[in-house]
Amino acid sequence: MSKFGTAFFLQSHVTCQLAFSLTQFPLTLSLGVIQPDLDPAQPMGDSAKEVTEEEIEQAGDVRGEAAKAYGEQKFEDAIGLYTKAIELNPGNAFYYAKRGQAFLKLKKPNACIRDCDKALELNCDSAAAHKFRGRAHRLLGQFEEAAKDLRQACKLDFDEETDEWLREVTPNAKKIEQHRVKQERKQAERKVKDRLRAQNKARKEQDKQKASAGSTGGAAGGFPDGFPGCFPGGFAESGMSGGPKMAEMLGLMKDPEVAAAMQDILANPANISKYVSNPKIINLMKQVFPGFDPNGAGPFGPGAAFGQEKEEKDTPSDSSEPKTKKDSADFVDDGLD
Incomplete structure (x- = not known):
């Protein structure tokens, strides 16, 4: 050119x-x-x-x-x-x-x-x-x-x-x-509106996530369905209603270390031996299972199933008939002796 x-x-x-x-x-x-x-x-x-x-x-x-x-x-x-x-x-x-x-x-x-x-x-x-x-x-x-x-x-x-x-x-x-100046002002206003729109969107998303997390929460923080095989969600068993101890248990369950340990123990009760030296785990087990002994019997120890001791004491033996006392009204002396 x-x-x-x-x-x-x-x-x-x-x-x-x-x-x-x-x-x-x-x-x-x-x-x-x-x-x-x-x-x-x-x-x-x-x-x-x-x-x-x-x-x-x-x-x-x-x-x-x-x-x-x-x-x-x-x-x-x-x-x-x-x-x-x-x-x-x-x-x-x-x-x-x-x-x-x-x-x-x-x-x-x-x-x-x-x-x-x-x-x-x-x-x-x-x-x-x-x-x-x-x-x-x-x-x-x-x-x-x-x-x-x-x-x-x-x-x-x-x-x-x-x-x-x-x-x-x-x-x-x-x-x-x-x-x-007019165009710059319009651009500035547009940027402010875009920023506010983005902030509102982020806030709504956060509220939605919080609501979703609250609705799927449940018992014991990380255990919405309770402990499988032990008790249902919400600690609804007798002797485990609300109060200071329940609040303490819920607080312990929110600890990631405790939650992971409980999952490990519930998957294999013998794994309790790995946590005998952990006071948080032992304390929680004692609160959840009254009378729990980490060195005793039960699914968390070397003996019979834990929690069945009371049932065995309260359940009569099916191997023998009830005996009648001699002095009872049902006893009749036939005079042969």
Whole structure:
């Protein structure tokens, strides 16, 4: 693509972007922008150079010639002379600002901005650099940047031309700024709404999980159905109603270590031997099974089934008939002895 074709493409792209903004958002702007210049960057001198007194004087003389050429509207010659002055004394911010002014006369706003950036790097209080960079931004349709630079230039060193340029860009700059602030506010409000929506969703999910956990809770924390083979869920056996001991047992059952141990013991009663030295397990077993002895009989010891001792004492033997006492009313002496 030729240089002219590239410039035309870029300008068309800028115009399309502005047109898109105007169709999306009702902004009425006074444009008057120009095509951006695409020239290679101009020489900026050696910033590390140690300048002598002689070079400073020579640069001053060249600068006088450049000003004369500029006054005669020989802007190309002025640019060449300012470049020579910059090479002699690259630390002088004023030379860059004046060369930027000459680029501005040739409708090269990008080159002007580069020179003014360099001038402000050397001297942030250069009113000339702010002034010419502000004008360059205006020619590129960058109204907010233009207003900012021109406002600063008037603050540093007021002149009629700078004030006129500032008044020219201010309406467009205000419209763009107001529109931008409005869009930023809408985006901020949208983010707040999205965040609140996410928080409400997370809160509802937590409440749902808590409700689900509460409805499937049950006896003894980790044992909703009680201890299989021992007693039903909820400790509903006699002598195991509510009270301090029940609360203590429930508290023990919530201990993951205790819950795991009880599951292990219920799976194989002989495993009680692994927990004889654990006071929490033994304490719980004694509360659940009154009279429990970890070293005694029962399914948790070496002898007969635990919990059957009382049944064996209370159940009469089926192997013999009830005997009648001699002195009872049912005894009749047959007189044979």
